[in-house]
Amino acid sequence: MSVSATASVRPDVNATGCPSRLVLEHVTSRWGVLVLAALRERTHRFSELRRTIGGVSEKMLAQTLRTLERDGFVHRDAHPVIPPRVDYSLTGLGREAAEQVWALARWSERRLDAVQEARRAYDGARSS
Protein backbone atom coordinates (compact mmCIF):
# COMPACT_ATOMS: atom_id res chain seq x y z
CA MET A 1 0.00 0.00 0.00
CA SER A 2 2.79 2.41 0.85
CA VAL A 3 4.37 4.29 -2.01
CA SER A 4 7.74 4.72 -0.38
CA ALA A 5 10.31 6.01 -2.81
CA THR A 6 13.74 4.61 -3.43
CA ALA A 7 15.45 7.40 -1.55
CA SER A 8 14.58 8.82 1.81
CA VAL A 9 11.38 10.79 1.89
CA ARG A 10 10.78 12.89 4.94
CA PRO A 11 7.53 14.84 4.92
CA ASP A 12 8.82 18.15 6.22
CA VAL A 13 11.74 18.31 3.83
CA ASN A 14 9.67 17.37 0.84
CA ALA A 15 6.97 19.83 1.73
CA THR A 16 9.24 22.81 2.15
CA GLY A 17 12.31 21.71 0.24
CA CYS A 18 13.21 21.74 -3.41
CA PRO A 19 11.08 19.20 -5.31
CA SER A 20 13.70 18.55 -7.97
CA ARG A 21 15.80 17.02 -5.22
CA LEU A 22 13.52 14.00 -5.31
CA VAL A 23 14.29 13.49 -8.98
CA LEU A 24 17.98 13.69 -8.25
CA GLU A 25 17.67 11.25 -5.38
CA HIS A 26 15.86 8.73 -7.51
CA VAL A 27 18.32 8.73 -10.40
CA THR A 28 21.40 8.84 -8.18
CA SER A 29 20.12 6.27 -5.71
CA ARG A 30 22.25 3.22 -5.15
CA TRP A 31 20.29 0.91 -7.45
CA GLY A 32 18.80 3.65 -9.61
CA VAL A 33 22.20 4.41 -11.10
CA LEU A 34 22.86 0.76 -11.86
CA VAL A 35 19.42 0.17 -13.35
CA LEU A 36 19.77 3.17 -15.64
CA ALA A 37 23.25 2.04 -16.62
CA ALA A 38 22.05 -1.46 -17.45
CA LEU A 39 19.03 -0.29 -19.42
CA ARG A 40 21.22 2.16 -21.31
CA GLU A 41 22.58 -0.79 -23.22
CA ARG A 42 19.38 -2.62 -24.01
CA THR A 43 16.02 -3.82 -22.76
CA HIS A 44 16.20 -6.20 -19.81
CA ARG A 45 13.86 -8.59 -18.09
CA PHE A 46 13.47 -8.49 -14.32
CA SER A 47 15.72 -11.45 -13.59
CA GLU A 48 18.20 -10.29 -16.18
CA LEU A 49 18.52 -7.02 -14.35
CA ARG A 50 19.03 -8.82 -11.07
CA ARG A 51 21.85 -10.87 -12.49
CA THR A 52 23.41 -8.00 -14.42
CA ILE A 53 23.42 -5.67 -11.46
CA GLY A 54 24.21 -8.27 -8.85
CA GLY A 55 23.69 -7.97 -5.13
CA VAL A 56 20.28 -6.34 -5.37
CA SER A 57 17.35 -7.91 -3.55
CA GLU A 58 14.06 -8.54 -5.33
CA LYS A 59 12.41 -6.01 -3.11
CA MET A 60 14.83 -3.21 -3.85
CA LEU A 61 14.93 -3.88 -7.57
CA ALA A 62 11.14 -3.89 -7.80
CA GLN A 63 10.93 -0.73 -5.70
CA THR A 64 13.59 1.03 -7.75
CA LEU A 65 11.93 0.05 -11.01
CA ARG A 66 8.56 1.25 -9.81
CA THR A 67 10.01 4.58 -8.74
CA LEU A 68 11.79 5.05 -12.05
CA GLU A 69 8.67 4.02 -13.94
CA ARG A 70 6.56 6.44 -11.97
CA ASP A 71 8.99 9.25 -12.73
CA GLY A 72 8.66 8.45 -16.43
CA PHE A 73 12.21 7.13 -16.89
CA VAL A 74 11.45 3.46 -17.39
CA HIS A 75 8.88 1.77 -19.60
CA ARG A 76 7.40 -1.44 -18.26
CA ASP A 77 6.13 -3.95 -20.79
CA ALA A 78 4.29 -6.85 -19.14
CA HIS A 79 3.47 -9.70 -21.50
CA PRO A 80 0.31 -11.63 -20.59
CA VAL A 81 1.91 -15.04 -20.87
CA ILE A 82 2.72 -17.92 -18.57
CA PRO A 83 5.27 -17.90 -17.18
CA PRO A 84 5.17 -14.10 -16.85
CA ARG A 85 7.56 -12.00 -18.88
CA VAL A 86 8.20 -8.32 -18.19
CA ASP A 87 10.55 -6.19 -20.23
CA TYR A 88 12.03 -2.98 -18.91
CA SER A 89 13.43 -0.28 -21.17
CA LEU A 90 14.24 3.42 -21.04
CA THR A 91 11.88 6.11 -22.22
CA GLY A 92 13.16 9.22 -23.98
CA LEU A 93 13.26 11.01 -20.64
CA GLY A 94 14.96 7.98 -19.14
CA ARG A 95 17.67 8.02 -21.77
CA GLU A 96 18.35 11.63 -20.87
CA ALA A 97 18.54 10.72 -17.21
CA ALA A 98 20.81 7.80 -17.96
CA GLU A 99 23.18 9.99 -19.94
CA GLN A 100 23.35 12.52 -17.12
CA VAL A 101 24.12 10.05 -14.38
CA TRP A 102 26.41 8.15 -16.70
CA ALA A 103 28.43 11.30 -17.24
CA LEU A 104 28.66 11.84 -13.50
CA ALA A 105 29.61 8.22 -12.90
CA ARG A 106 32.32 8.41 -15.56
CA TRP A 107 33.68 11.58 -13.97
CA SER A 108 33.77 9.80 -10.60
CA GLU A 109 35.83 7.03 -12.12
CA ARG A 110 38.17 9.42 -13.89
CA ARG A 111 38.89 11.29 -10.67
CA LEU A 112 38.92 8.27 -8.42
CA ASP A 113 42.71 8.22 -8.16
CA ALA A 114 42.85 11.86 -7.13
CA VAL A 115 40.17 11.29 -4.50
CA GLN A 116 41.85 8.22 -3.08
CA GLU A 117 45.13 10.05 -2.82
CA ALA A 118 43.39 12.92 -1.05
CA ARG A 119 41.93 10.44 1.39
CA ARG A 120 45.31 8.91 2.12
CA ALA A 121 46.78 12.37 2.70
CA TYR A 122 43.91 13.29 4.99
CA ASP A 123 44.06 10.07 6.99
CA GLY A 124 47.83 10.20 7.18
CA ALA A 125 47.84 13.71 8.59
CA ARG A 126 45.63 12.63 11.52
CA SER A 127 47.45 9.50 12.56
CA SER A 128 50.75 11.32 12.83
Add this chain to the structure above:
Amino acid sequence: MSVSATASVRPDVNATGCPSRLVLEHVTSRWGVLVLAALRERTHRFSELRRTIGGVSEKMLAQTLRTLERDGFVHRDAHPVIPPRVDYSLTGLGREAAEQVWALARWSERRLDAVQEARRAYDGARSS
Protein backbone atom coordinates in the same frame (compact mmCIF):
# COMPACT_ATOMS: atom_id res chain seq x y z
CA MET B 1 36.13 7.86 16.45
CA SER B 2 34.18 6.28 13.62
CA VAL B 3 34.81 7.56 10.14
CA SER B 4 31.27 7.02 8.95
CA ALA B 5 30.71 8.67 5.60
CA THR B 6 27.86 10.93 4.63
CA ALA B 7 26.18 8.24 2.61
CA SER B 8 25.47 4.67 3.53
CA VAL B 9 28.53 2.52 3.83
CA ARG B 10 28.03 -1.19 4.05
CA PRO B 11 31.22 -3.21 4.40
CA ASP B 12 30.38 -5.99 1.96
CA VAL B 13 29.31 -3.67 -0.79
CA ASN B 14 32.33 -1.47 -0.43
CA ALA B 15 34.65 -4.39 -0.36
CA THR B 16 33.35 -6.03 -3.49
CA GLY B 17 31.56 -3.15 -5.18
CA CYS B 18 32.72 -0.32 -7.37
CA PRO B 19 34.81 2.14 -5.34
CA SER B 20 33.87 5.15 -7.47
CA ARG B 21 30.34 4.68 -6.16
CA LEU B 22 31.50 6.14 -2.85
CA VAL B 23 32.62 9.30 -4.60
CA LEU B 24 29.28 9.57 -6.32
CA GLU B 25 27.44 9.02 -3.05
CA HIS B 26 29.39 11.74 -1.30
CA VAL B 27 28.86 14.43 -3.91
CA THR B 28 25.20 13.54 -4.52
CA SER B 29 24.35 13.10 -0.86
CA ARG B 30 21.53 15.16 0.51
CA TRP B 31 23.74 17.83 2.07
CA GLY B 32 26.75 17.27 -0.14
CA VAL B 33 24.94 18.69 -3.13
CA LEU B 34 23.87 21.78 -1.22
CA VAL B 35 27.31 22.36 0.28
CA LEU B 36 28.96 22.15 -3.12
CA ALA B 37 26.33 24.46 -4.57
CA ALA B 38 26.85 27.03 -1.81
CA LEU B 39 30.64 26.93 -2.02
CA ARG B 40 30.43 27.26 -5.80
CA GLU B 41 29.56 30.89 -5.26
CA ARG B 42 32.15 31.83 -2.67
CA THR B 43 33.94 30.87 0.51
CA HIS B 44 31.67 30.33 3.49
CA ARG B 45 32.08 30.06 7.21
CA PHE B 46 30.49 27.19 9.12
CA SER B 47 27.53 29.16 10.43
CA GLU B 48 27.11 30.87 7.09
CA LEU B 49 26.75 27.51 5.44
CA ARG B 50 24.19 26.47 8.01
CA ARG B 51 22.09 29.53 7.36
CA THR B 52 22.53 29.45 3.59
CA ILE B 53 21.58 25.80 3.29
CA GLY B 54 18.94 25.82 5.98
CA GLY B 55 17.53 22.84 7.81
CA VAL B 56 20.85 21.11 8.27
CA SER B 57 21.94 20.06 11.75
CA GLU B 58 25.41 20.90 13.04
CA LYS B 59 26.25 17.25 13.13
CA MET B 60 25.34 16.56 9.51
CA LEU B 61 27.00 19.70 8.21
CA ALA B 62 30.22 18.92 10.04
CA GLN B 63 30.09 15.32 8.87
CA THR B 64 29.42 16.32 5.27
CA LEU B 65 32.21 18.89 5.31
CA ARG B 66 34.65 16.38 6.75
CA THR B 67 33.77 13.82 4.12
CA LEU B 68 34.14 16.36 1.31
CA GLU B 69 37.40 17.59 2.78
CA ARG B 70 38.73 14.08 3.04
CA ASP B 71 37.82 13.42 -0.58
CA GLY B 72 39.79 16.52 -1.57
CA PHE B 73 36.80 18.60 -2.65
CA VAL B 74 36.74 21.14 0.15
CA HIS B 75 39.56 23.17 1.64
CA ARG B 76 39.30 23.91 5.33
CA ASP B 77 40.99 27.04 6.63
CA ALA B 78 40.91 27.27 10.42
CA HIS B 79 42.08 30.61 11.79
CA PRO B 80 43.73 30.43 15.22
CA VAL B 81 41.68 33.21 16.73
CA ILE B 82 39.11 33.62 19.45
CA PRO B 83 36.31 33.22 18.76
CA PRO B 84 37.19 30.51 16.24
CA ARG B 85 36.78 31.22 12.57
CA VAL B 86 36.84 28.51 9.92
CA ASP B 87 36.50 29.19 6.21
CA TYR B 88 35.44 26.54 3.75
CA SER B 89 36.14 26.76 0.04
CA LEU B 90 36.33 24.50 -2.98
CA THR B 91 39.55 22.99 -4.25
CA GLY B 92 40.17 22.55 -7.97
CA LEU B 93 38.83 19.02 -7.74
CA GLY B 94 35.92 20.33 -5.73
CA ARG B 95 35.05 22.88 -8.39
CA GLU B 96 34.94 20.07 -10.91
CA ALA B 97 32.66 18.07 -8.65
CA ALA B 98 30.46 21.08 -8.05
CA GLU B 99 30.08 21.66 -11.77
CA GLN B 100 29.14 18.06 -12.36
CA VAL B 101 26.46 17.86 -9.71
CA TRP B 102 25.30 21.34 -10.59
CA ALA B 103 24.73 20.21 -14.16
CA LEU B 104 22.75 17.24 -12.93
CA ALA B 105 20.75 19.40 -10.55
CA ARG B 106 19.95 21.86 -13.33
CA TRP B 107 18.82 19.02 -15.55
CA SER B 108 16.56 17.77 -12.73
CA GLU B 109 14.96 21.17 -12.52
CA ARG B 110 14.55 21.49 -16.27
CA ARG B 111 12.77 18.15 -16.47
CA LEU B 112 10.84 18.49 -13.25
CA ASP B 113 7.59 19.29 -15.04
CA ALA B 114 7.83 16.23 -17.25
CA VAL B 115 8.55 14.04 -14.24
CA GLN B 116 5.68 15.42 -12.23
CA GLU B 117 3.29 14.89 -15.11
CA ALA B 118 4.53 11.32 -15.46
CA ARG B 119 3.86 10.81 -11.76
CA ARG B 120 0.33 12.12 -12.06
CA ALA B 121 -0.33 9.85 -15.02
CA TYR B 122 1.10 6.88 -13.13
CA ASP B 123 -0.86 7.56 -9.96
CA GLY B 124 -4.04 8.29 -11.86
CA ALA B 125 -3.88 5.00 -13.74
CA ARG B 126 -3.85 3.02 -10.46
CA SER B 127 -6.65 4.80 -8.63
CA SER B 128 -9.09 4.25 -11.49
Add this chain to the structure above:
DNA sequence: CAGGATCCGTAACGATACTG
Protein backbone atom coordinates in the same frame (compact mmCIF):
# COMPACT_ATOMS: atom_id res chain seq x y z
C1' DC C 1 31.94 30.29 17.12
C1' DA C 2 33.09 25.67 15.56
C1' DG C 3 32.54 21.44 16.41
C1' DG C 4 32.87 16.55 19.21
C1' DA C 5 30.27 13.02 21.97
C1' DT C 6 26.15 10.80 23.02
C1' DC C 7 21.47 9.19 22.98
C1' DC C 8 17.70 7.70 20.39
C1' DG C 9 13.70 7.32 16.95
C1' DT C 10 12.75 6.17 12.52
C1' DA C 11 12.80 4.07 8.29
C1' DA C 12 15.59 2.11 4.67
C1' DC C 13 17.27 -2.16 3.52
C1' DG C 14 17.84 -7.34 3.13
C1' DA C 15 16.16 -12.15 3.77
C1' DT C 16 12.53 -15.06 3.71
C1' DA C 17 8.12 -16.89 2.58
C1' DC C 18 4.29 -16.69 -0.25
C1' DT C 19 1.17 -15.66 -4.59
C1' DG C 20 -0.65 -15.26 -9.56
Add this chain to the structure above:
DNA sequence: CAGTATCGTTACGGATCCTG
Protein backbone atom coordinates in the same frame (compact mmCIF):
# COMPACT_ATOMS: atom_id res chain seq x y z
C1' DC D 1 8.99 -15.92 -13.69
C1' DA D 2 7.80 -11.69 -11.55
C1' DG D 3 6.71 -9.91 -8.16
C1' DT D 4 4.11 -8.81 -2.97
C1' DA D 5 3.93 -9.14 2.23
C1' DT D 6 6.09 -9.46 6.45
C1' DC D 7 9.75 -9.23 9.75
C1' DG D 8 14.10 -7.99 11.88
C1' DT D 9 18.22 -5.42 11.72
C1' DT D 10 21.00 -1.62 10.92
C1' DA D 11 22.57 2.93 10.65
C1' DC D 12 21.21 7.45 9.12
C1' DG D 13 20.01 11.61 10.83
C1' DG D 14 18.35 15.02 14.48
C1' DA D 15 18.46 16.91 19.21
C1' DT D 16 20.99 17.84 23.03
C1' DC D 17 24.88 18.65 25.90
C1' DC D 18 29.54 19.74 26.24
C1' DT D 19 34.38 21.67 25.16
C1' DG D 20 38.34 24.66 23.29
